[in-house]
Every structure is written in structure tokens, then in C-alpha cells.
Amino acid sequence: MDRAAQVREAFPELADIRDDDLREKVVEAWARGLERGGWRDIADIPYAWNIHDVTNVEHTRGVVKIAVASAEIQRDFHGADPDFDVIRAACLLHDVGKCYEYVTHVDDHLTDPDPTYVTEDIPHSMSGYALAHEVGVPLAVQRAIPHFIGEIPRRTMEAELVKSANSASSNAITQAAMGISLKEWVKRYSQTQE
Template identity: 75%
Template sequence: MAGPDYAAQVREAYPELDHIEDADLREQVVEAWVLGLERGGWQDIEDIPYAWNIHEVSNVEHVRGVTRIAVESARVQREFHGADPDLDVVVAACLLHDVGKCYEYVDFVDADVLSGTDREHYASEEIPHSISGYALAHEVGAPLAVQRAIPHFLGEVPTRTLEAELVKSANSASSNAITQSAMGITLKEWVAKYSQTQS
């Protein structure tokens, strides 16, 4: 019996892939997700939660929200301020910024949504998802500009590009909306309350 068609799942989950003009980059985004899903042993991309303790919002919903926010912000930067962010880099990095959750969150979901998780080599909460996401993007040959925009926590990348800042700020905007609607707290309050709990 064949396993899940991860590539089809990724393409269906993320229609924003169509905003990436470079066909090779578009396929690299799909390939990185396929590797993450295979190694994490997920049955369905929609089963990955937004956070280890927020399961009512999927990671797909969050990633799509981040991408839309960043694209709109890039439009404002271009039209209002005359900046020129690379939209392919922004969309690809947004779509990949949480691919590492394929590895990090396997221990926080019901076993029936997983099969064949490769815990020995990949799946673990030991490495933050922003770093494992960077590694997946690197592995599939995504451009350095995309790779360096994926780590979205302070201090992970010494010099941040305009595109990296768009990803980071869009991630914060989406995350704040999710923690507010799910728990009635800000992202900062969520981090303060739960970062010690998980480690």
C-alpha cells in the first residue's frame, strides 16, 4: 500500500505556491515539505498543530496567514516607501518558516496521525523548528536568501535582510492573532508562560 502523496498535500494546502515565479524555487519549497512530512511520519499535513499546546489551529493555517501578511506588507513597502523586497524570497521563506514543525511536534500529537516517524535521525523537539526548517531548505538547495529568512527568533541570524524582517514580523502578527483567539493572551505572554514548561 502506497503512503500519502505528500507533494499533492503540500500543493493543495498552500495555493500561495503559485505566487512564486521561479519554478525551481517553487519545487524546492514542495520538496522541503515532503522531506519533513516523510521523516516526521505525518499522515496529513493538516494534522501538524500551530503549537505544541494549541491544536485547534493548524500549522497550515498559520503558515498561510504569515505568507498573506508578508505579501501585503511587501506591497505596502513597495508602493508607499519605494522599497523592493524580493517577493519570491518572501513567499518561499514564509511557506518554509515552520516546516521544521514536522520534526519538532511529533511528540505532541495523537499517535494515530503518525506512522513511521524517524525519531533517531530527525524528529525531536531538541532542535527548534526554525533551525530544522533552515536545514531542510538548505538540503533541497533553496537559495541562501531564502534560507537566511527562515530562522525567525532573535539572535539566530546575525544580519537580517528586508525579506527576513518581513517573515519575522508577519509571523509575529499571525502568532499574536492565534494566541489571542485560542487562549486570550499575546504571543509574548504565551512565550513567558509556556517556554519553561516545554523545556
């Protein structure tokens, strides 16, 4: 199966992006990331370098679901007007950079990376932003992709939803997989990755 087809199959949430051009740019960013990372299967990308029981696809889909549900509450309960296409696209792209960052944390037979792009030196939210920019994703989506402390540009409502949904999903995953919160995971393992 070609990479674009893998992306479409992995993320049924793509169908909810109303803007056809935006939807295709999300697919293109993922396809480029998969190609450059040398991934044979999108399902082989782990959630984290040391948590392989949950895939990046599962986490990403969870982030979309959490952010959309939160945006619906903001709209219906508080009268806000969130841009659902921006939210969905940014959630789907928030961890596309793991295509570059996590190749050294899986078995060699799962990936054949292009060293021009692949490195652990650039955090995945930044390389994901670069991929989104490269394929021409709108600035509103690009702005919502960086999500880690120190990388965050001026925040919009959509960007805050992506960031908080990512934290909520990550907290659930680290608690289920390791019995610790995301904050504890970052404290314990960020030093081992530096």
C-alpha cells in the same frame, strides 16, 4: 494523496512564486519534512504544541498573506524593492521544521516519525532552515527562515518581513485561542518546554 500533492493543495500561495525551481524546492522541503516526521496528513500538524485548534498550515498561510501585504506597502508607499519570491518561499518554509518538532504533541496514529530526524531538541526554525538548505533553496530564502530570538542571522528586508508577519499571525492566534499575546504565551510556556 502523496506528500508533494498534499503540500501543493495545502498552500495555494505556491502558485504565486514565479521561479519554478524555487517553487519545487519549497514543495520538496515540505515533502521531506512530512515523510521524515511520519505525518499522514499535513493538516494534522498543529500551530503550537498546546494550540491544536489552529493548524500549522493555517498559520503559515496567514504569515504569507501578512508578509506579502506588508511588502506591497513597502514597494508602493515607500519605493522599496522587496523580492516577493524570497518572501513567499521563506514564509512557506518558516515552520516546516514543525514536521520534526511536534510529533510527540499529537495522537500516535497521526504520525510515525523517523527518529533520525525527529526531536524537540532542535527548534523548528533551525530544522526548517536545515531542510531548506538540504534541498538547495537559495541563501536569501534560507536567511529568512530562522525567526526566534538567538537564532536570527544577518537580517534582510525579506527576513524582517517574515519575522514580523510570523509575530503578527502568532499574536492573533494566541489571542484568539487563549486570550493572551504571543509574548505572554512565550513567557508562560517556554519554561514548561525546557
